[in-house]
Amino acid sequence: MSDQHPDAYDASTYPSVFVTVDLAVFTIRNGALSVLLIERGDEPYAGRWALPGGFINPDEDAEQAAWRELAEETGVEQWAGHLEQLKTYSAPDRDPRHRIVSVAHVAFAPNLPAPVAGDDARNARWWAVDDVVGGEDAPELAFDHAEILDDAIERVRSKLEYTTLATEFVEEPFTLAELHRVYAAVWGRPPSLGAFRRKVISTKGFVEATSTKGGTQAVGRPATLYRRGGAAILQPAMLRQHATEPGAGD
Template identity: 45%
Template structure:
């Protein structure tokens, strides 16, 4: 059997991954960005990402780029492919197709530094990012829309919180992702009727009445792909 090869009319395409990694900081949805150290778009802010290596699975490439460019060592609570970007002129280096990934980093992931060829890494308000390199503004916009849709049919908001949390904290995650306030009574009624939460048996003391803590119900699935 002869060696298989691409036909002469086949287009040579570079394959890359980009990662929109989110976390909650001080009640605000933040996205993790890196400052590029190389051309094109040197010194511009961008989503972590890079080229897929030979023999490397796409999710492995996404994790490698996230860890290499931002020094994040914690495993994401959630990681999924959500869209493929392949516009003809999206990258000045040639025809490059990027498989975009959405990641939710563990609660408390705050300190990050740049790694690899980046000049730095930092958290930015997801709904008010700086100017971004390439088509990363479009990638981020679609990632946020994906988050918003996932709130309607999955338990993705729980991935942003610690193991136990208050209902106001959970509502805060929903409001931060949707970028709008929600009615407290309707939110709690709808959420508790879903059966995905149970009281943890603990309360958090603070100003005023101690707040009931909740956790994911046993058997309730995490956000599915």
């Protein structure tokens, strides 16, 4: 271990590296998994769509910066959804301005409002994920945000397999039909309805039934309303079905 005095440290001998946060913010709108994008107003990539984000302030850590950016980009001051760190993106050429490292985050919550564009954005809006990833008129995203978005989508889809976080996409109280529609929207293919109901109800702490009824079931009876339970992990997992597998949506 070096015994060099701290005053002898010369920061100028090291190249400057800037740190930002980027945010893949998801909600479900009109039955579709949707992501928040902003249209950049400044160079680089002026006019292109991008994930919201910004530089980390000197008095912030990455999580604090992410919470701040969420409030600024969504207009929701008291964030009630889920936020977690996704991955660090550090390719030397990912930003043409400087050497910039991004700590990307994933966030999702139910019924998020229409966003208001910040000072450096021309526009901000929700996009259906299918229109951004593989859509006929999919926008070309700025920086490496297409890669970040792909990783974020897979993170959310896999999270629904082995955790109870699907309940963060619905407002309480909710019906099992509403929760089932979350899986259909996020995975793109609904899980078998019968197996889904059995899994949710039989998993201790997944959901908790309330004392009230709401909505209407297919047979005309009022549906049971639920709230989030205390469990975090699904064991065993509820695996999604892919297009080549039989039985999806039964």
